[in-house]
Amino acid sequence: MKSMTVYDRDFPAFRIVNDDLLARDPFELMGHLFSGEPLTGSNRMPAVDVREEDKRYLIEAELPGISEKDVKLELKNGLLELSAEKKEAREEKDKHAWIRRERRELSFRRSFALPEDADGEKIAAQFKDGLLTVELPKKAAAEPKLIQVKVA
Numbered sequence: 001m002k003s004m005t006v007y008d009r010d011f012p013a014f015r016i017v018n019d020d021l022l023a024r025d026p027f028e029l030m031g032h033l034f035s036g037e038p039l040t041g042s043n044r045m046p047a048v049d050v051r052e053e054d055k056r057y058l059i060e061a062e063l064p065g066i067s068e069k070d071v072k073l074e075l076k077n078g079l080l081e082l083s084a085e086k087k088e089a090r091e092e093k094d095k096h097a098w099i100r101r102e103r104r105e106l107s108f109r110r111s112f113a114l115p116e117d118a119d120g121e122k123i124a125a126q127f128k129d130g131l132l133t134v135e136l137p138k139k140a141a142a143e144p145k146l147i148q149v150k151v152a
Helices: 026-033
Strands: 006-008 015-017 021-023 048-052 056-062 071-076 079-086 106-113 124-128 131-137
Touching: 056 079, 071 131, 079 131
Parallel strands: none
Antiparallel strands: 006 106, 015 021, 048 056, 056 131, 071 079, 079 106, 124 131
16 A cells, blocks of 8 residues: 555644654643543544555444444545544433443544545445445556657
8 A cells, every 4th residue: 555644633643753753742642631631432433444455445444333424524635534423312311320321422533645546536435334434446557658769
């Protein structure tokens, strides 16, 4: 695979330092740590697999408990953004009835930088049984042109 960088909203992206050494900005990490936002719970990231085949790239994201209408897929400027938002039903009759509650509102946003050979005009997505499959066909490679050289 050429490159498909993944950017997550909750974790700052790596940056290149000193010709290939990857590092994170410590101030971004500290800011995130002390922002008060939970690292788990409402900002859970789905498990995503990305693979390259001969004629396409496939992105598969596990989205259990998410409805198709809550999933949003948007392509702009070579960045494919996957997001979802699931609102919690606010009908609580007795707030003291819960012993443990881990399932709440859910929102996430993940972005994928498309490789140069991916055809953004022909992206297709399918959602079935909590699995989102995004197919990115590859652009047809330009055929080499043979030029005859005439001897004078």
